[in-house]
Amino acid sequence: MAKLEGVKTLDMVNGEITKVAYNGAEYERVEGPAQTGDLVLPITDGFRDATKGSFYKAIDVDRDGDAVILDDVGDRDGSFRHNYDLFRKVSASHPTLEERVSTNEKDIESLKFDVATLKGEAEPKYIRIDKSEAKAGDFVKFIETYDDDITTEKMYEIDQVDWLGDIYFTDDVGDENYASADDTYAVYRKVSAASAEAEPKPERLKVGDYAKVVREEFGHLFDTDDIIELIEAGNNPNFKARRLSDGEVWFVDASELVRATDEEIAEAKDAAARAQFKEGAKVRLKSGGGEYPLLGFENGKVYSVSYNNARRTDGKSIEITHAGMLGYATPDQLELLPEEEAAEIEKWAAIGREVDEYKKGDIVAYDDPVWFETSGFGEVVRRRSERAIVIEALDNYGYVKRSTVPIDRLKLITPAEARFDRKDDK
Known part of the structure; x- marks a missing residue:
């Protein structure tokens, strides 16, 4: 391009x-x-x-x-x-007509509330919205913060939201402040009482739901902001839960949780999927090879993971490397290879070959040495097919015999390039 x-x-x-x-x-x-x-x-x-x-x-x-x-x-x-x-x-x-109508309806409701408040006809009503919807005029409420100039559970009007989505507001001492990654907070929009009542009431959490931890009160070792799945009903605390990032299980109380948004669930599942791809792990590329951001990479080839939390504008990716090149893939584009298979690939790569790439002159061992006087050792003559190799070895009568053996029953002992007796061979 x-x-x-x-x-x-x-x-x-x-x-x-x-x-x-x-x-x-x-x-x-x-x-x-x-x-x-x-x-x-x-x-x-x-x-x-x-x-x-x-x-x-x-x-x-x-x-x-x-x-x-x-x-x-x-x-x-x-x-x-x-x-x-x-x-x-x-x-x-320019937003679509539906997006403009939705936004305008919310703005109209907010204006209705402001008028009613001025007339003394309404108490403040707020509905929780997704953080990605936040804009100037909405409100941010902190559930947990380390900032002494912010009061938890207090509503702060948002002054601006920058292009990165960071939320700015005026804190308790009158200074401009912002919601940091260390804070736990939620975003709300002010609406009229009628609109708030029309909003669907949040359902109580139940087994099978996903939730976000906002407090740590009952002795579990989940951290604030962890996304968990409620897997079993309890008594006190209310739920047995599993953390998405690592599968760790603890009991939690409903008072420590809020319902996780679809965005938060998707991010947590993606992070859990990427966490399986450790630095140095061997992976096979399943799709996307030859296209940005995997230019120079081929589907079906094996590569190494260099980083599993690469931040990009389109989300977080797994960074893979080959011959000095870097590529970026999502978990569904990669197949994580078992350690045994990865070790085999490394062994063959050390001599510049693909797995089971036998060459003429290699010394090999055959796993059924009964027919060979040399206890199963022989020399590769040629490849018979994709799955079979022709080797020469002494039979039990002392004669050199050629035999066709399956590749999966061979083991490389010495590559042809390492044989001293073939150093001068062309």
């Missing part, structure tokens, strides 16, 4: 492109940080091997929010924001 072909200019203002069409979709010029999938138009020579005035697709975003592209020579390339214009798909820049 280098420069894009077929990008058409739709609108220009003062000589600058403001809207284009590509692959049947419209893209508008936007400001701010890049997003994966944006179109990138270099306007200076700030890229290494990208052509000024040509369009490219953002395949990634770096930690500073700058776009990463595949340039004209197929390498990852990036530059500072002032060196390029960004164009974003119109459907991504």
Whole structure:
């Protein structure tokens, strides 16, 4: 994916492109940080091997929010924001009608509540929303925090939510503060009493549900923010639960839990799946080979895991390596090989071969030595088929005999390259 072909200019203002069409979709010029999938138009020579005035697709975003592209020579390339214009798909820049209606309805309910409050007709009502929905004007409530300037269980109005999703508010001493990764918190939206009553009441937790730990009161060793599955009913505490990350089981009380969101459950399951792929483990690539971000990797080949928690703009991935190259895969794209199979692969790789890649001149042992005077040792002559090798060995009468034996009954003793008696052979 280098420069894009077929990008058409739709609108220009003062000589600058403001809207284009590509692959049947419209893209508008936007400001701010890049997003994966944006179109990138270099306007200076700030890229290494990208052509000024040509369009490219953002395949990634770096930690500073700058776009990463595949340039004209197929390498990852990036530059500072002032060196390029960004164009974003119109459907991504503008919410759908359904999304706008949903958002407007919630905003209207919030306004209704504000009016009713001013008239003294309503008590504050809040509904819990997903953290990803948070915006200025919503509220954040901390369940657990190490910040002395924040009061737990108090509602703080959100001042802003940045492009990374970080929530900012004014704390108890009047300073700007934010919800950190060390805090346990929930996000709420203020609504009218009628709307709050219309909201479906949260069901009580039951066996089979997923929950998030928000307190540690009953002696279990779960940590705050752990996602757990309730696997059995208890008495006091209420549930026997299993932690998704490692399968550890403890008893917990319902008062220590809140229902986990779909997003939290998905993240926990993904983390548990990635945790199986330890650093140094051998894996077989099942899918995605030859495509970004697995360029240079082939399906069916075996690779090594270098990191199982690689943070990327499209989520967390498993980093695999081969011959100095790095690739990124999801757990479902990889097959974790058993230790015994991995050790066998390592043994053959040490001599530059695939598993069971026998060559002429190899000294091998056959696991049924009855027919051979040499106790089952022989020399490889040639490969008979994918599953059989022809070897030469002395039979019980002292004659050299050629026999065809299955590969799975052979064991390599000495590779041909290591035999002193064949050093001068061509």
